[in-house]
Amino acid sequence: MVVIGDAASIGVGAVAGALFRYQIGHIFTRRISNDPRLSYLAGWHTAGINICGSFILGAIAGLPSDATSTARDGRANTFILSPRVRLLAGVGFCGSFTTFSTFSVDIVNMLSRGEMSRAFSYMAVNNLGAILAAFAGLTTMGSMAKKFR
Secondary structure, three states, X not given: OHHHHHHHHHHHHHHHHHHXXXXXHXXXXXXXXXXXXXXXXXXXXXXXXXXXXXXXXXXXXXXXXXXXXXXXXXXXXXXXXXXHHHHHHHHHHHHHHOOHHHHHHHHHHHHHOOOHHHHHHHHHHHHHHHHHXXXXXXXXXXXXXXXXX
16 A cells, blocks of 8 residues: 555645646746747746756755654654655656756757757756755755754
């Protein structure tokens, strides 16, 4: 039954992540199409989603799990994520919320249109931003977890 519970957790997180991603994309696309001055921002919501998702996953990784539920001094941690919540939020939500495949297609489309500088700046923002956001999430939640032990 553990497998079914884990799969259900991942599924619930994946549905939520996909709906969040869709809604953010829909809102940005609608705003950009209604204001031609914003056309240069088309597709950049993917970078924002990837960076936010990386921060969230970093934050999840920075929180202790049940396996590390006691601090070194023997006191219980205040912020603990169970393995099932980690599956829901990390694998499910972040896995469907972040969009590496969309990012890849965006890059190929920009390159095929000859938009070299846009493609490379988009690639840099996605990759560096996501790595920095994951680091920030991990260190932020790690230090918060230590303070509340």
